[in-house]
Amino acid sequence: MPVEQINKQSVLLEELNYIVSEGQNPDTLDIDLLDSMEILKKLNDEDHKVPDAVRQILPEVANAVDLIVKAFAKGGRLIYIGAGTSGRLGVLDAVECPPTFSVTDQQVVGILAGGQSAMFKAVEGAEDDPELAIRDLQQVNLSADDVLVGIAASGRTPYVISALLYARQIGTKSVGVTCNPDSAVVNEADIGLCAVVGPEALTGSTRLKSGTAQKLILNMLTTASMIRSGKSYRNLMVDVNASNEKLQARAVRIVMQATECDYQTAKDALERSGERAKLAILMVLTGLPAEQGESLLTDCGGFLRKAVQQVVSV
Structure with a gap:
């Protein structure tokens, strides 16, 4: 292995030591010894921690919703960007908006590192490519009227950090969604949304609690923004697109x-x-x-x- 690659890996290993979601969970050290029911109880116990972690940041989530509502009012868009599980969650939330709220598929956009194929199969190296993020945002014509939401459980994904930096450069308001406090995704965004859910039941598997927390936050961002934009009457989805x-x-x-x-x-x-x-x-x-x-x-x-x-x- 080249020296440069070894040095880069050493830096990454050091970073992982300080990422909360990469820590080893003391409550699940024996999970490989348990039967199916006991494993599920452990997983469920950990899942119970997620809503409380999200509740702790509701004031910041409300600030993000206010940004999005203002963007919608002037014809701007909500654009999600992320890699891996985080990026897929953004795409999932975006594609649900047209049938639910009768908005166009351009009002809420999901960008996934590696493109459409990465939705189904990991694209090697995409999350580590800062230039790719800029090209992807330029392709959708990111503007100062939009709101960019960068999603990264670890808070250190180069693709997402680059996107947030580019947003700042062109005057686009940004939101960072992560589960790692004091991370670059929090620090580089105008509003940081960090739900600290703690180490995963399976070390480093951020599709678990971290993914659940991110999904809850994204649900809140779009649902609350659409309600604030007149897309409901009482609690009814009156702008539903009756397409089937x-x-x-x-x-x-x-x-x-x-x-x-x-x-x-x-x-x-x-x-x-x-x-x-x-x-x-x-x-x-x-x-x-x-x-x-x-x-x-x-x-x-x-x-x-x-x-x-x-x-x-x-």
Whole structure:
């Protein structure tokens, strides 16, 4: 092995000594001696620590949501970037947004080191390539109107750190999601979201607690931002994109739940609204025709409750 490579590996080994998620968990040292049920209990015990760790950083998560809401309001995007498990979680959250909230696939974007093929098979060296991150962000035209969320359990992934540095260079607000405190991903981002879940049950396997924590945080970022952007009425997904039979049935049910109308009324309103649950609800609650209801929703920034209240208060 070349001396340069040996030196680089030595530095990495030293770094790993200080990464919380890479530590050896004292509560699972005997996990290889246990039967299936006992292993599962150990895993479950560790999983119970995750929600509390996320709760500790809710104020910072709220700040990140506020950034994203502001970006959406001016036509900006939420862009996730990461490698390995962390990057895949970003892609997963991004692809769920169009059917759930009827946004385009450009409003929430997931970038994974190594590209689409890395979703299914690891691409060697992608996470260690700083230049690749810059090229990937340039390819999606990252701008100062967007919010970039870099995701890395260890907090030291070169690909993600490079992305955050590039965001700062061009004036893009950034959020770092990690499970390792005082790491580069926290320090280089405008807002650091660090859920300290402790060492994994299986040493270094950050797809476990760290992955769960990251998934919870990403769920919060998109869900709260979409709610703040008018994508719900009460707790109903009124902007659901009814693109298959299950979602079409859900849209009917949402209209019925929001208005307490019967099935046929909901179905008729959906047909007259072009299968848009939000507009159908407004029509049922106010008696407005589709065109007038659509105009009112536009005037109210897409907020259904505000539109209903404007008609009711007249």
